[in-house]
Amino acid sequence: MTDAEFQTRVRERMAAVERRVTAACDRAGRRRSDVTVVCVSKRLSPERTALLPGVGLLMLGENRPQTLWKKAEALAGKSVEWHLVGHLQRNKIEKTLPLVALVHSVDSLRLLEALERAAADAGTTCDVLLEVNASGEAAKQGFDPKEVEALLPTIEALQAVRVRGLMTMAAAGDAEEARPAFVSLRKLRDKLRRKIGPSHEFGQLSMGMTNDFEVAIEEGATLVRLGSVYFEGLDA
Numbered sequence: 001m002t003d004a005e006f007q008t009r010v011r012e013r014m015a016a017v018e019r020r021v022t023a024a025c026d027r028a029g030r031r032r033s034d035v036t037v038v039c040v041s042k043r044l045s046p047e048r049t050a051l052l053p054g055v056g057l058l059m060l061g062e063n064r065p066q067t068l069w070k071k072a073e074a075l076a077g078k079s080v081e082w083h084l085v086g087h088l089q090r091n092k093i094e095k096t097l098p099l100v101a102l103v104h105s106v107d108s109l110r111l112l113e114a115l116e117r118a119a120a121d122a123g124t125t126c127d128v129l130l131e132v133n134a135s136g137e138a139a140k141q142g143f144d145p146k147e148v149e150a151l152l153p154t155i156e157a158l159q160a161v162r163v164r165g166l167m168t169m170a171a172a173g174d175a176e177e178a179r180p181a182f183v184s185l186r187k188l189r190d191k192l193r194r195k196i197g198p199s200h201e202f203g204q205l206s207m208g209m210t211n212d213f214e215v216a217i218e219e220g221a222t223l224v225r226l227g228s229v230y231f232e233g234l235d236a
């Protein structure tokens with residue numbers, strides 16, 4: 001597939017995604033502008049990823065820090081906003097911090113504290129979401145929902161890190177099966193937001209992937225993370 005064909009196919013997929021996002025917003029009585037789509041480019045080569053700004057995909061997510069570094073370098077100057085959606089090891093914080101607009105996947109107190117130190121040392125700020133294991137599977141990464149409330153004093157004391165909300169990954173499978181996890185994440189966000197006060201802008205809910213983004217939008221997602229729906233079956 002040539003680069004031009006790739007871009008044409010991605011444009012078609014983008015139009016289809018847009019229709020589905022808009023329809024889900026309509027069903028839920030939400031504004032389209034309340035939902036942001038992050039395009040997860042993790043399965044694409046750096047060369048293919050570099051074609052995305054040309055079709056208007058400028059908010060890109062990667063799940064591995066090293067790949068994000070490499071692609072950020074390859075796409076330097078293309079005004080891409082990078083999101084890290086996967087696990088961040090503490091020894092990769094320093095190099096990742098200056099590249100990303102949002103870390104979706106802070107999954108431990110140790111990581112949160114290490115980010116705070118690194119951002120403070122660098123004289124910058126860092127926007128993050130806390131990853132919550134909302135579907136209750138033992139093997140999953142993320143905070144137990146019951147742990148998160150106890151983090152409030154820590155969150156309020158942060159100077160350089162700004163916790164903007166919550167993220168979850170639903171179990172793979174049927175979209176309807178994911179709905180209860182999305183509902184519980186939204187309720188947790190609402191509860192924490194009430195306690196933490198408006199100045200913290202603790203409003204973001206990153207939930208929904210290719211298999212379940214419409215349900216996630218119906219249940220309040222403000223960020224959906226979509227990969228396969230754009231790229232499945234195209235040359236990576």
Ligand SMILES: *Cc1c(COP(=O)(O)O)cnc(C)c1O
Nearest residue numbers: 040063085209210225226227228
């Ligand atoms: C891969 C990935 C996605 C995108 O998944 P698709 O099912 O391909 O849309 C979203 N979030 C995270 C954390 C991922 O690792």
